[in-house]
Amino acid sequence: MTVGDSTLTGAQLCRLSLCWLVVLVLYSQPAWSQNIDAVEGTTPASSRNCEEDANRLMNLFDAVMLNHIQCPTRQQLVLDAIAEFQQGKPDFNRRSSSAAISNSPNREALVERLCEVLQTCDPIGSNPSFRFLQKLDVTIQQTKEAKVSEQIAANRYVGIGVAISKKDDGPAIFQTIIPGGTAELAGLKAGDQLLLADGDSMLDIPLSEVIDRLRGPEGSELNITVRSSDGKEERDVTMVRRVVPFKTVAEPVISESGKSATIALDGITASSVHELRQVAAKLDAKVELIAISNRRSGATVDLHHALLLAGGLLGETPFGTITKNDGSTDQFHLSGEPIFGNRIVRILVDNSSDGVWRWIASANTPQPNASDTGLSNREMPPYYYYPDAMRVSPADESIAYHYALIQIPGTDWTARIPVGIFCDPTGKPVAGAAGWNSRMLEKSMPNSTPTVTERP
């Protein structure tokens, strides 16, 4: 069974305020790590022109080199790519390949080398996953999916508001009807089967094509034919694709004493400040302390939205920095009206909190302990508070990275690349969540790695 979404991928759904249960049902394979590199009906390698694929890869490598916080050399990337493509093949020798790559005089020569190797492999698909890039924490997404991610980051996702699944030879089934979406307004139910879209059969086409057919620009019309889950009824439904509103801030949980409120975010989006303001407006005057957490770690957060949220939580204050790969530093000073006024705000982090959330937490100025606010420890949520527990120590291997989505020229790929190190207001790196860490990069490098000076 292939699992997906008519308009949202699993990873995108992760960023929405759907419960984890729904996400787990739909999200068997995160888009960032999907292996969809083989394309049906592939052309035999020998007759295929591999230059295009090689150039696409080189453009990707250029973007990585230009932006990655610990950018490897181009030769290193080409070598790792070739090693991956040639893995298991008896005639591959890493040492000789490395030497050949180091001796390549220019970019064109490297493209040629790649081309030679690619001729022996399957074509590169539209949504590839390369292990050697995963070591660098670089992942690739189709640009059209990245556009959807952008819509979600802005909380202005356009669609009919459904999530679907599909067996290879069966109809697509509506798994989730998102509240407030046009599908719900049109009366679609979870379990309904999709038969036709704008008159065309949806039965014998892959899920990705079904998704493409259901998506469309805001205001456009979609006519579908659905069959009820019990198979007894078929009907035609006309819908207009609209912005599907998602609630990304949970209702506050008020402590027994009524003095503290715990609020969970389901990601950081353009609407976070707006939604938090609405929550704040309903809080009782008795609430003195706000403990706020982010339940959606791992999603790529638009830095701009993170800064707006940080300004809303912390007010006018010097903020952290981002160190970039050229050694320069972007300095930030927050601006914005404190959403919770004079209440104490505690930003909660735990082991799964992502880098940007830890970055915001690291600027949460020292404030009175729970006991100072008259709250008992029992009333405090079981989280850590930055900076007490989350500083990077020499033994730490993880650092919080700032990721950017970068469109790769000449491809339909958007790469998610770590482009900076989040540092707290004192300039110290912020600890990242467990996972990829900077030392892995060093470990992955063989002795024969071409040097920077040899970079074409």
Place this chain on the structure above:
Amino acid sequence: MKRDTMFAKLALIFAVELIVLSLIASRHTTCNAAPPSTIATTTCQPRQLVFCQETKSIYVGDEASGDVLQIAPESQEITLRKHVADGLRDLVRRPNHEQLLVADNANQELILLNAAQLTVETRISTQVEPQYLAMAPHGDAVLVTDPWSRTAEWIQLDDGSSRQSQPVTLSFEPGQAMAIDEHSFLVADAFGGNLAVLNFSDQPLAREFQLRGHNIGGLALSADNTEILITHQILNRLARTDFDDIHWGNLIQNVVSKIPLEVFKSSDNDLNQSRQLLYLGDTGQGFADPGCLIENEAGLIVLSRGTDLAMWLDPQGTRHVVSVGRNPQGLVEIAENRFATVGRFSADLTLIEVDGTAESPSTKLAVRKKLLGSPSVSQSDLGEAAFHDGRLAHDGWMSCHSCHVSGHTAGVLVDTLGDGQFGNPKLIPSLFGAAETAPFGWLGNKKSLQDQLRTTLHGTMQSEGLQRTSEVAAMEQELETINQLVAYMNTLRPPRFHGPENAVAEKIDSPQTSGRMLFERFGCVRCHQGDAMTSESTYDVGLVDERGGKEFNPPSLRGVGFRRKLFHDGRAAGVSSVINDWKHQIPAAATKEELAILIEYVRHL
């Protein structure tokens, strides 16, 4: 076919008759229809509104004609109309005296009127050019504010022979004001977010405060008299003028700040720490340019000058919104839960009735509108109306006036694409005299004002009606609106300089002559040329923005003395700071005296 033609003719005749009838009807509702004793006029721009308990009448000040209109609340009929002042700027009620007080900016005087007859009883000369009035609670004194001289003048109204007057100079341009007790007034910035409490019990005493925000539109006491309520806007310089940030209210917020009265007792207190914010805007309905407001035991009513709405917040916090006249000005309570406001650009009076009580779930607002005259249809007046129209922006979050308050500047930074990219917010420029300073924009890349305005509407305000259609009619409408805005901007001139002089200005014989010589000798004319005192190119003057930008088109120096902040990021606090602190293109050999002369010259441009 013949039958169709006949119907067409009949329809045409009927249409012509309708037009004639409506013209007759409109004549009866224009200001021309006023009683013979009044001065006839064709247009009406009501801006001031008063309700007088003693006469049970509503009074409206018409800035277009200088007339004061007396109106019966029930019928909304004009019962009396008189020309009072050539430069009518404000109108207030004098409690306990059955009198009205008018500010006449043209003759620099206050006019006391008999409220019943609208006859002039006394004329009082003022030291300042009166723009705004605030009456003391018992009507024995009035505070007059004049933004451009940055002066507030307290004037005793009793005993003409020994009348006292006390002017106070402020660090900001004072606008509207309100009495907070017998001897104290709260004065609000006419453009930015400054506030001052002026006390006249003994020697005049001024305490100044800075509110985070700008474009203060209304001041009121809370229902329990313990808080000051202030409507204003807040711009976030971290936010961008893109669709998402405007849509979600990240860029600009329209709010009521509720600040305990106690806080105003010491200037050491931080208003921003003590205030509680009530957000008026929401997605879909931004509520641009919040204006007058009244809070009573039954709730809060507040106007949006940009989206022409009145919002009633009942004690449960439920919001009820109703449409009122265009750019509503003034708000008075004429009976229990009955309010009135006037539409400045629709020339009408709107009565708002809160139907139902806080306990009633069927609470709703009922309105009755009545024309007071004909709205002006001149190109520049239509442009002024468009300038204040929040519906030109996405979801009505802001109007042009929101940032360029009254054509000047809110004095805050905003991150637009005017300099080519986001991430480097720039100071909002004043528009006084700006129409003659082509090319436009920080990079000087907009050759015409039309181009600049199109960019502002589409890019900065995310105007939808104008942006998302390719229909010819819509494009023509856009062009018309832009041309109207241009016509209005052509009327925006720097005010006459009459600010407080300093010792240097008095000492030098001819600051204009000697200052001009220094201006030329120091090479200021290289960038600030001609009458507009600007030039077409961009220059690197050693100032770098957050994105590394360092070449900017020089702003005009006309009216520069009225700008409190200067340079692209507002880092210089006025002309003196530009020259003394930042040594902006000043030769090292320049003497202190020369700099003082230069400052005076530039301040008076």
